[in-house]
Amino acid sequence: MNNPDRVNLNEAQSISAEQPPKSEYLKSIILKADNITLKYGRHEVLTDASFTVEAGDYIGIVGPNGSGKTSLMKAMLGLITPTGGRFSYAGEVRDNRFIGYLPQKVISGDPLFPAKVREVVAMGLLSSKRFPKHLSQEDYKKVDGILSRLKIGNLAEKKIGNLSGGQQQRVLLARALVSSPRLLILDEPTSALDPKVRENFYGILKELNEQDGVTILLVSHDIGSIGQYTKKMLYLDRTVVFFGTYGDFCHSQDMTHYFGPLSQHKFCWQHDDLPETATAKPTFHFHAPHIHVDHVHAHGQSIDHSHESDEGFLEESNDELQRVGAKEPSARKTESSDKEARP
Amino acid sequence: MTFIESIQQAVQYDFILKALLVGSLIAISASVLGLFLVLKKYSMIGDGLAHVSFATVAIALWLSASPLVVSIPIVILASFFILKLSEKASMHGDAAISLVSSFSIAMAVLIASVAKGFNVDLMSYLFGSILVISNFDVAISAALSLVVIVTVMFFYHDLFAVTFDEEYAQAVGMNTKFYNYLLAVLTSITIALGIRIVGTMLISSLIVFPTVTALQVSKGFRMTILIATVISVVCVVLGVFISFAYNLPTGAVIVLMNAIAFALAFLIKALRR
Amino acid sequence: MSYLIKSRLALGIILFTALIFTACGTANPEASSEVPTSETPEVSETAEKPQLVATLFPQYDFVREIAGDLVEVSLLLPPGVESHSYEPTPKDIAGITEADAFLYTGEVMEPWATKIIGNLDGKSVKIVDLSQGITLLASTHNEEGHEGEEDAHEDEEEGEAAHEEGAYDPHIWLDPNNAKIMVSTLLETLIEIEPENEAVFRENAEAYLEELTALDLAFKDLFAKSETQTIYYGGHFVFGYFAKAYGLTTVSPYDGFSPDAEPTPKRIADLIDAMDQAKFKVIYYEELVDPKIARLVSQETGAEMVLLHGAHNLSKEELESGTRYLELMLQNLEKLKLGMGYRE
Numbered sequence: 011m012n013n014p015d016r017v018n019l020n021e022a023q024s025i026s027a028e029q030p031p032k033s034e035y036l037k038s039i040i041l042k043a044d045n046i047t048l049k050y051g052r053h054e055v056l057t058d059a060s061f062t063v064e065a066g067d068y069i070g071i072v073g074p075n076g077s078g079k080t081s082l083m084k085a086m087l088g089l090i091t092p093t094g095g096r097f098s099y100a101g102e103v104r105d106n107r108f109i110g111y112l113p114q115k116v117i118s119g120d121p122l123f124p125a126k127v128r129e130v131v132a133m134g135l136l137s138s139k140r141f142p143k144h145l146s147q148e149d150y151k152k153v154d155g156i157l158s159r160l161k162i163g164n165l166a167e168k169k170i171g172n173l174s175g176g177q178q179q180r181v182l183l184a185r186a187l188v189s190s191p192r193l194l195i196l197d198e199p200t201s202a203l204d205p206k207v208r209e210n211f212y213g214i215l216k217e218l219n220e221q222d223g224v225t226i227l228l229v230s231h232d233i234g235s236i237g238q239y240t241k242k243m244l245y246l247d248r249t250v251v252f253f254g255t256y257g258d259f260c261h262s263q264d265m266t267h268y269f270g271p272l273s274q275h276k277f278c279w280q281h282d283d284l285p286e287t288a289t290a291k292p293t294f295h296f297h298a299p300h301i302h303v304d305h306v307h308a309h310g311q312s313i314d315h316s317h318e319s320d321e322g323f324l325e326e327s328n329d330e331l332q333r334v335g336a337k338e339p340s341a342r343k344t345e346s347s348d349k350e351a352r353p
Numbered sequence: 354m355t356f357i358e359s360i361q362q363a364v365q366y367d368f369i370l371k372a373l374l375v376g377s378l379i380a381i382s383a384s385v386l387g388l389f390l391v392l393k394k395y396s397m398i399g400d401g402l403a404h405v406s407f408a409t410v411a412i413a414l415w416l417s418a419s420p421l422v423v424s425i426p427i428v429i430l431a432s433f434f435i436l437k438l439s440e441k442a443s444m445h446g447d448a449a450i451s452l453v454s455s456f457s458i459a460m461a462v463l464i465a466s467v468a469k470g471f472n473v474d475l476m477s478y479l480f481g482s483i484l485v486i487s488n489f490d491v492a493i494s495a496a497l498s499l500v501v502i503v504t505v506m507f508f509y510h511d512l513f514a515v516t517f518d519e520e521y522a523q524a525v526g527m528n529t530k531f532y533n534y535l536l537a538v539l540t541s542i543t544i545a546l547g548i549r550i551v552g553t554m555l556i557s558s559l560i561v562f563p564t565v566t567a568l569q570v571s572k573g574f575r576m577t578i579l580i581a582t583v584i585s586v587v588c589v590v591l592g593v594f595i596s597f598a599y600n601l602p603t604g605a606v607i608v609l610m611n612a613i614a615f616a617l618a619f620l621i622k623a624l625r626r
Numbered sequence: 627m628s629y630l631i632k633s634r635l636a637l638g639i640i641l642f643t644a645l646i647f648t649a650c651g652t653a654n655p656e657a658s659s660e661v662p663t664s665e666t667p668e669v670s671e672t673a674e675k676p677q678l679v680a681t682l683f684p685q686y687d688f689v690r691e692i693a694g695d696l697v698e699v700s701l702l703l704p705p706g707v708e709s710h711s712y713e714p715t716p717k718d719i720a721g722i723t724e725a726d727a728f729l730y731t732g733e734v735m736e737p738w739a740t741k742i743i744g745n746l747d748g749k750s751v752k753i754v755d756l757s758q759g760i761t762l763l764a765s766t767h768n769e770e771g772h773e774g775e776e777d778a779h780e781d782e783e784e785g786e787a788a789h790e791e792g793a794y795d796p797h798i799w800l801d802p803n804n805a806k807i808m809v810s811t812l813l814e815t816l817i818e819i820e821p822e823n824e825a826v827f828r829e830n831a832e833a834y835l836e837e838l839t840a841l842d843l844a845f846k847d848l849f850a851k852s853e854t855q856t857i858y859y860g861g862h863f864v865f866g867y868f869a870k871a872y873g874l875t876t877v878s879p880y881d882g883f884s885p886d887a888e889p890t891p892k893r894i895a896d897l898i899d900a901m902d903q904a905k906f907k908v909i910y911y912e913e914l915v916d917p918k919i920a921r922l923v924s925q926e927t928g929a930e931m932v933l934l935h936g937a938h939n940l941s942k943e944e945l946e947s948g949t950r951y952l953e954l955m956l957q958n959l960e961k962l963k964l965g966m967g968y969r970e
Contacts, residue, residue, distance in 0.1 A: 087525075088524075088526065111521065124572060125513075129575070132510075133510070133521070143509075143511060167572070169572040363895070366895055367926050369895070477916075477918075480888055482918060484922075596891055596892075597895065603890070603891055
């Protein structure tokens, strides 16, 4: 719990020199990862990962199996200690009290477990309590509140083992949310759900992110569809392959090299017929950012490229976007703040 | 004489009253802990630690020491050992318990044969002597139950969280290790004390039976513990009275009552559908 | 070092320690004492002395009375050990096969003896069943299924055949008249083994028989002059033959003849009630076992706890001080005076 590697960002004197220039959309940094290296046994599963999570971000963490996604998440939660590098947390997120966590398994696997939904959700409030822990009326009101927010208020008294997969998932989400966390970490939350339920679920997440400003980190193996929902992508394959918006992803020649144009196209979700999901896409400016990707896994060389060749493409997609109807800039991030933190 | 009359007769005896009191106290401690243990799939720990306890009694009698003083620390250590085994030595709780349990029985047999001299007194720990309870036992059992109940009350939410979803609890910063070891300590104390009174054979059933009975009919966690406790106490009380009225051995009747309670609960569950 | 190795090491240390204890245990200092112990003595250099192995204290003592130093007799049961749950070790059995005579109380008391006897074919050891010539009393108590409890002592999983104790009372030696018969049987045996000393044996035996007769008369006198004829006993039912010989009633909460069985609450209650009614508040308890029931009765009724020795076996101290059967019985006599309202 008290990870010595966790540093209060607000106290730290030196934030990296690469602090993004002030703009009207200066966001506070929730979590910063500096050169995180993680080992599993003797196996190094993640090397030198660095990225910055800002308040209000909605990041999909993707990568093939064994790419270090789950380990990274566990490290963020303090379950494992990085062998190298460190995390810095904004003060309010430091003590786990304001991190909501939705684990991968649907339920503890035990349909016999005698726990009412209300009791399960109330668990989410425990980490913020001191001994002797006591759940007050107010606490239970919070529980009921989040249950109705997630539209499962009617399930409050039901035994958790009796619920469907989708309902259970929502209960666990309620548990993650009941303490009104600023940061929400979800691990493959919809792998066991059917499409309609999944849509529903993501709808809730969107609401939380946009209306409540909750920062969301979503680990998923499903890179194909994740771009539909999240705003940024952190692609891991034992190291950071890419971190940034989908727009950036699409325009990155490195990514074209890495994934091949077809996959890149598919992954970045730049053209989608459904208007709702268009909101997941960033706006485009004429000056596409520099994207420096260190340790490009496939090619082993840093690539620095100019953007001239991209401009035409950009304009084209921009028009397309405007046709589809991009969302208001207020929910967008500016390019300047999308810069990937350099080690 | 009717059953009621024999109850009236029974309560005139001090030893019956003590049996009722102490039996109930042990029953409460055991069932309060029972749900956590059963859900964590440590149901056999009652049996396992009872065997350890039995071995420690053998050691204590051999050294002419107080069985209680020798028992409690060793049983606690054994429970930690079981926890450690399941963590580190690539085995689940049940295998770890089995290991420790059979080892202890072997030790008990070894010691009993080496030391040569207290078989009957040792045997009485096998079946307990709920009818022959000293005032010291009454005081100790009362203290124990108080400790167990109060501790569980204070740590209820955490123990619940750790039992329901240990990984989540850990992820949100709870010291799950502490709670697991806390449970181990409480269980060890309950068993070390319990076997004096209800015997090795019976203490395990006091932990498991009422809990699984309650699970048949209950929805909530807290409710399950409450139901289990009530059932446990009722079975002890009924067990004492029935064994008195019909001249039967008390321990066995208590277990029988528990079995009947389970059957009833199961019926209720089946009928509800 | 990894935890796996650590835990295995720990296990290894524990087992090793256990082995050490076992080794120490079997090489226990008692073996070196003057008093014959559970270790069957090796054939000594000086010996041509006959070696006898007695299972229980009474016959051990009788042999000493009859033969004194002329034979070597050992008591199989280690001091302080309760006799009903005793099982012989391989060493014990080896000792028996090498002895000149094996003296056991009877099939009922030592069912394991019959099993050993099966293996003694062809050996020269004389097998002496000391219950011969004695009328066995059938159980007057309800024999419950407590066999399971008895058998559970060594290994819970093993389901051995039930003791026949449920059927007959094995405590034959507590009636002095039966003791006399046992002495006669032993005399014959000793003469067979060591004919040279026949005269000595006969003389000693005669003297001893006279003492036993005196004992018998003393008891008869006691009970003739006593107010009550009931013994309240917190132990298992030992004094059946004794009671029959002298026309007494015993009240005990145990059903069987073995101390393992737990009495039912009703029987305890009955005992308490009986004690409340009794004129002389004395509750007797048996030797070598923690007297829980007697203590309970004492607490509830204010009765005095008094030891009544069943002479199965002695404690270490008793054995070392050379206590005799006669002494035990005479002590019992005095104790009974307390509880029976004896008037000179």
